Amino acid sequence: MAQAQNSPGQKVPAGQVPQKPLGRTGLNVSAMGLGGYHLGSAETDQVADEIVAKAIDHGVNFFDNAWEYHDGLSEERLGKALKGKRAQVVLMTKVCTHGRGKKIAMRMLEESLRRLQTDHLDIWQIHEVVYDNDPDLIFAPDGAAEALLAAKQQGKVRFIGFTGHKDPEIHLKMLSHDFAFDTVQMPLNCCDATFRSFETQVLPEVNRRGMAALGMKSLGGSGELVHCGAITAEQGLSYAMSLPVATTISGVDTMEVLDQNLRVAVNFQPLDGGTMARLRDQCRLAAADGHLELFKMTTKYDGKVGREQHHFPTVEKLPL
Amino acid sequence: MPQTLPGKIPIRNFGRSKVKISALGFGGHHLGEAPDEKTAVEIVHQALDGGITFFDNCWEYRRGKTEIWMGAGLKGRRDRAFLMTKTCPHGRDAALALTMLEESLRRLQTDHLDLWQIHGMAFDNDPDLFIRPNGAAEALDKAKKDGKVRFVGFTGHHNAKVHLGMLKTGFPFDSVQMPLNAFDGTFRSFEQQVLPELNRRGIAALGMKPLNGHGEAIKNGVITAEEALRYAMSLPVATTITGMDSLEVLHQNLQIAQNFKPYSDAEMQGLRDRCQQDAADGRYELYKLSLKFDNPEARLAHGFPLDTEQSEVQDMLGSQQNTGHPFPEKKL
Numbered sequence: 296m297a298q299a300q301n302s303p304g305q306k307v308p309a310g311q312v313p314q315k316p317l318g319r320t321g322l323n324v325s326a327m328g329l330g331g332y333h334l335g336s337a338e339t340d341q342v343a344d345e346i347v348a349k350a351i352d353h354g355v356n357f358f359d360n361a362w363e364y365h366d367g368l369s370e371e372r373l374g375k376a377l378k379g380k381r382a383q384v385v386l387m388t389k390v391c392t393h394g395r396g397k398k399i400a401m402r403m404l405e406e407s408l409r410r411l412q413t414d415h416l417d418i419w420q421i422h423e424v425v426y427d428n429d430p431d432l433i434f435a436p437d438g439a440a441e442a443l444l445a446a447k448q449q450g451k452v453r454f455i456g457f458t459g460h461k462d463p464e465i466h467l468k469m470l471s472h473d474f475a476f477d478t479v480q481m482p483l484n485c486c487d488a489t490f491r492s493f494e495t496q497v498l499p500e501v502n503r504r505g506m507a508a509l510g511m512k513s514l515g516g517s518g519e520l521v522h523c524g525a526i527t528a529e530q531g532l533s534y535a536m537s538l539p540v541a542t543t544i545s546g547v548d549t550m551e552v553l554d555q556n557l558r559v560a561v562n563f564q565p566l567d568g569g570t571m572a573r574l575r576d577q578c579r580l581a582a583a584d585g586h587l588e589l590f591k592m593t594t595k596y597d598g599k600v601g602r603e604q605h606h607f608p609t610v611e612k613l614p615l
Numbered sequence: 616m617p618q619t620l621p622g623k624i625p626i627r628n629f630g631r632s633k634v635k636i637s638a639l640g641f642g643g644h645h646l647g648e649a650p651d652e653k654t655a656v657e658i659v660h661q662a663l664d665g666g667i668t669f670f671d672n673c674w675e676y677r678r679g680k681t682e683i684w685m686g687a688g689l690k691g692r693r694d695r696a697f698l699m700t701k702t703c704p705h706g707r708d709a710a711l712a713l714t715m716l717e718e719s720l721r722r723l724q725t726d727h728l729d730l731w732q733i734h735g736m737a738f739d740n741d742p743d744l745f746i747r748p749n750g751a752a753e754a755l756d757k758a759k760k761d762g763k764v765r766f767v768g769f770t771g772h773h774n775a776k777v778h779l780g781m782l783k784t785g786f787p788f789d790s791v792q793m794p795l796n797a798f799d800g801t802f803r804s805f806e807q808q809v810l811p812e813l814n815r816r817g818i819a820a821l822g823m824k825p826l827n828g829h830g831e832a833i834k835n836g837v838i839t840a841e842e843a844l845r846y847a848m849s850l851p852v853a854t855t856i857t858g859m860d861s862l863e864v865l866h867q868n869l870q871i872a873q874n875f876k877p878y879s880d881a882e883m884q885g886l887r888d889r890c891q892q893d894a895a896d897g898r899y900e901l902y903k904l905s906l907k908f909d910n911p912e913a914r915l916a917h918g919f920p921l922d923t924e925q926s927e928v929q930d931m932l933g934s935q936q937n938t939g940h941p942f943p944e945k946k947l
Contacts, residue, residue, distance in 0.1 A: 427802065428895035490739065523918070584738035586918040592738075593919070594905045606898045615906040615922050 307554055310562040311354030317385065317541045318507030320454050320477055322417065324385050326536050327560035328357030330511070330546030331388070334372045335365030337548045346553050347376035351383060353557050357542045360411070361389035361422050362403045363600045370410035381413050387478075389422035389458060392439045393604035394432035400442030404451060418478055419443065419452035423601050424459035430468040433457075440474060454478060460512060460590040461597075463496035470497075476506055480544070482590060483510035485526055485534045486582035488575040491591050494538065507541040512588075514545075516596055519587045525578050529559050534574050537565040589615070620865075624666040624872040627853050629697070629766070630789055630819030634729075636669040636697045636854050639844075639872035640821065643672030643700070645858025647681040658865055659688025663695050665869040669854045671823075672723070673701040673734050674715045675912045678930050682722035693725055701734035701770060704751045705916035706744035712754035716763060730790060731755065731764035735913045736771035742780035745769075752786050766790060772824065772902040775808040782809075788818055792856070794902060795822035797838060797846045798894040800887040803903050806850065819853040824900075826857065828908060832899045837890060841871050846886050849877040 314323040329350050337343040347358075358377070360370050370388060377384060388407045390400045408414065421439050424430065433439045443455040456478030457469055466481060479501045481493040488494045501508045513535035514520050514528060521528050535543040536559070547553045566574075578587075585592035593615040594607065602609060625638040641662050649655040659670075670689070672682050682700060689696055700719045704712040712733070720726065733751050736742070746752050755767040768790030769781055778793060791813050793805040800806050813820045825847035826833060826840060833840050847855040859865040878886070893899060902908040906919060910927050914920065921928050 426896040431895070583740035583743070584917045584919075586738075589920075592906075605896045607896075608901070612924070613901065613905055613907055614924070615920060 305554075305558065307353060307557040308561050312557070312560040313563055314354070314356070315541050316507075317454075318477055319505045320507065322385055322454075324357040324542045325355045325560070326542055326563055327355060327532070327556060328359055328509070328542040328544040329355055330544045331358065331360030331369045331373055332364045333546030333548040334360075334376075335369035337372070340372055340375065342549070343372040344376045345550060346547055347373065349550070349553060350547075350557070351380060353561055355560070356384045357544070358384050358386050359544045360387065360407075361391060362407050363391040363422065363598055367406070367410055370407055374410050374412040378412060385417045386411065386413065387418035387420060388416055389420045390439065390442065391422045391598075391600050392433075392442075393423065393601040394426075394429060395439075395604060396437045397439065397442040397445065400439050401445065404442070404446055408451065415450065416452045418454045418456060419446055420455065420478060420480060421457040423598055424457050424465055424469055425461035425597060425601065426605050427462075427465060429459075429465065430472070433469070434472050434474070440472070456480065456506070456509070458509070458511075460516075462591065463491060463493050466493065466497045467500065470500060470504075478507045478509055478541075480509035480511055482512035482516075482588065483535050483538055483540065483543070484513045484515060484520060484531060484588075485574045485578040486515065486520060486587050487512075488582075489579050490582040490585055490588060498539065502539050508539065510535045510538060510540045510543040511545075512590060513543055515587050516590050519589065520578070523581065523587060525581045525587065526574065528555055530574055532556060532559045533563070533566050534571060536560070536563055537571060620661070620869045620873070621664045622666055622869065622873045624869070625875055626668070628819075629853050631817035632766070632789070632819075634697070637667045637872075638848055638854055638875065639667055639868060640669035640671055640854040640856035641667050642823070642856045642858035643670065643681045643685055644676050645860040645864075646684055647677035648860035649684070652684050652687060654862075655684035656688040658859060658862060659685060660692070661862060662859070662865055662869075663692055665865070666873065667869075668695065668697050669856070670696045670698050671856045672699065672719075673703065674719050675703040675734065675910050675927075677927070679718070679722055682719055686722050686724040690724055697729045698723065698725065699730035699732060700728055701732045702751070702754065703734045703910070703912050704754070705735060705913045706741060706750075707916055708749050709751055709754035709757070712751045713757065716754070716758055720763065727762065728764045730766045730768060731758055732767065732790065732792060733769040735909065736769050736777050736781055737773040737909060737913060738917055739774075739777060739780075741771075741777055742784050745781065746784040746786060752784070755786070766819075768792065768819070768821070770821075770823070772908055774903065775803060775805050778805065778809045779812070782812060782816075790819040790821055790853070792821035792823055794824035794900070795847050795850055795852065795855070796825050796827055796843060797886040797890045798827060798832065798899050800883075800894075801891045802894040802897055802900060810850065810852070814851050820851065822847045822850060822852045822855040823857075824902065825855050827899045828902055832890070832893065837893055837899070838886065840867065842886060844868065844871050845875065845878055846883065848872070848875055849883060
């Protein structure tokens with residue numbers, strides 16, 4: 296990766312972020328998606344607005360969110376920023392039942408639609424499937440899986456899926472149910488490739504079944520892979536975007552981070568196999584104990600609502 | 616509650632050896648939570664008189680305090696105890712492990728250990744780091760050859776696969792320590808995945824966390840302390856190690872152990888069934904899913920972040936004297 300791409304202030308090149316098919320849905324999505332969590336961390340509503348507008352200008356059309364991000368602020372900001380632009384984007388948000396039933400899921404859907412100022416979602420996913428018994432609870436009678444189907448039948452959502460950051464075995468347990476997920480979201484990065492790997496255990500199965508794979512945590516969740524010096528941000532994003540996924544979701548809370556991402560994503564060409572293998576090798580030793588993928592090894596990335604439902608200690612009491 | 620509770624508790628073989636140990640073991644970590652050294656010494660004396668012979672400790676517990684207090688308690692009584700402590704290289708070199716051994720021996724006021732274990736095999740690469748040239752495996756070998764330790768083993772509370780990885784290194788361990796309780800029986804289970812393999816190989820199995828670490832399930836009424844301890848002691852293990860920070864807790868444990876009758880298979884299944892629903896997401900076994908039970912030494916050696924709320928980190932940050940030594944010790 297050219298060093299120049301790293302320097303702040305460098306202009307985003309002309310051109311658009313390339314698009315890829317979203318599994319079998321018939322939709323096309325930008326190879327890089329905008330993560331919703333960080334919209335809630337942006338300094339002001341106006342910064343969030345500008346991030347969304349500039350991303351769309353450069354061809355980003357995939358927008359991620361979740362009912363529980365920043366207690367609704369992330370959805371509210373995205374809804375406001377997409378006003379008048381809703382038709383141009385593929386809008387996803389997530390439901391946060393964390394084991395609870397269909398009725399609560401449907402109520403969350405109505406809240407998400409209201410905050411996002413829209414009458415339908417393009418994708419609605421079950422959020423944070425990270426506890427070993429989540430699949431059992433989701434597929435229990437009157438569970439969240441039934442809510443996904445009902446929402447689809449009512450035309451409130453076009454496609455459905457699930458997401459989680461913890462353990463490939465939990466994803467495979469979700470997939471073991473004969474259920475027509477359209478999308479599956481998972482962490483994919485140079486370290487994941489050799490450590491408790493979604494890339495080797497889950498991604499091939501998702502592609503085999505024609506579902507759309509959505510990558511996330513390309514830099515370790517909070518840039519851990521970059522901060523420790525294992526890789527550059529460009530390498531991390533390029534690696535994740537070169538995998539067989541529909542999109543790579545990356546969170547952005549400042550214009551600087553957006554520009555850094557766009558410099559990689561605009562006119563993106565996938566890395567070749569040799570470069571991919573070198574990046575995996577480069578990260579192998581650092582990946583081996585999971586200290587750069589804290590979402591797999593600790594409770595750091597497990598949200599408040601899920602902890603409450605599973606009777607886990609609060610973030611303050613159990614940060615890691 | 617009686618003032619003392621002298622008596623006998625069942626004894627068992629330490630693995631394939633002819634050495635006998637008590638079926639209930641004295642956990643060293645909690646000794647550091649006793650109010651003062653005098654109380655700690657009294658707890659150790661009464662534990663010995665009550666029939667406990669197996670004593671657990673670790674180089675990194677409470678910055679050496681638990682080893683020092685146990686050493687004081689065992690003074691003049693060393694030959695009545697089967698004394699174990701652990702070394703904490705966490706992937707680092709054999710020489711560091713051996714330096715820790717010398718410190719442990721000094722703090723425990725003894726010239727040898729009955730058992731020396733590698734502490735806290737937690738992370739997926741720990742087996743590779745253990746067996747590598749110049750790794751901790753060489754320290755275990757050397758300490759045994761030098762007659763400083765009779766037996767060697769390892770411990771860990773995170774992941775049964777890491778334990779199996781340690782066994783796959785081919786190193787001749789005498790003992791393996793792991794969490795064993797009615798919740799573990801159905802969740803990411805050491806009981807199912809590791810215990811049978813140890814028994815097949817004649818390695819002494821040492822159970823720990825019979826009350827899930829801090830007894831949360833007991834506080835919440837899922838299981839009683841007696842049921843929990845009896846469950847763990849009824850498994851095919853050499854001993855069950857549990858922490859005792861007061862004479863009350865010691866007496867409660869002695870009462871159960873002195874009157875111990877193993878549960879039947881059906882009773883064991885009944886307890887697993889009762890706990891299964893609460894076991895299924897790991898809420899009572901946070902040592903498997905978080906870093907809550909991982910000491911700062913382990914985290915630092917592997918590059919994981921510290922948690923400043925953790926008491927061990929507060930000990931580290933709040934240590935009063937800067938002696939120039941990272942682990943200040945009381946003069947012996």
